[in-house]
Amino acid sequence: MRLPPRLRCELGQSAVEFALVVPLFLAMICGIVEFSRLYYVRLTVREITQEATRFAVTGQQLTDPATGKPMPRAASILGVIQKSADDRRVTVDSVRINPTDGGKPGEVVQVRVFYNYSFTLAPLRTLLPTTPFYFSVGSSMKNEPAFN
Numbered sequence: 001m002r003l004p005p006r007l008r009c010e011l012g013q014s015a016v017e018f019a020l021v022v023p024l025f026l027a028m029i030c031g032i033v034e035f036s037r038l039y040y041v042r043l044t045v046r047e048i049t050q051e052a053t054r055f056a057v058t059g060q061q062l063t064d065p066a067t068g069k070p071m072p073r074a075a076s077i078l079g080v081i082q083k084s085a086d087d088r089r090v091t092v093d094s095v096r097i098n099p100t101d102g103g104k105p106g107e108v109v110q111v112r113v114f115y116n117y118s119f120t121l122a123p124l125r126t127l128l129p130t131t132p133f134y135f136s137v138g139s140s141m142k143n144e145p146a147f148n
Helices: 013-057 073-087 122-127
Strands: 094-098 108-117 133-142
Touching: 013 073, 013 108, 013 133, 073 094, 073 108
Parallel strands: none
Antiparallel strands: 094 108, 108 133
């Protein structure tokens, strides 16, 4: 059965399809951008943690700029983490080092970095919880047999 031409008007069909598809498309793009950012932050913190653990196991110490004397090993490890995080524009909440002094030669040292992540794009902030998500990244290595 054919409808009369006045009942087959399709002038608004494109506008309705556009109005239905655009919000879904924008939400998908925002999700891709946000989860890419989350993955970048996680990989960056993981790299920072591994870098700090490697620094720890070599027995190195930073020099205190105020006194010119070597800093304690734990403070040196924290300094390496903070500098790397600042350089990469990542915020680190806290750091746990076990043993707390960085360990002796031949001991296993563990570095765990804690950070939080909040969604930044408006469409996801309205759909997901507003409280930040807390993550941690850890790395363990055995100290070298002898420090310099």
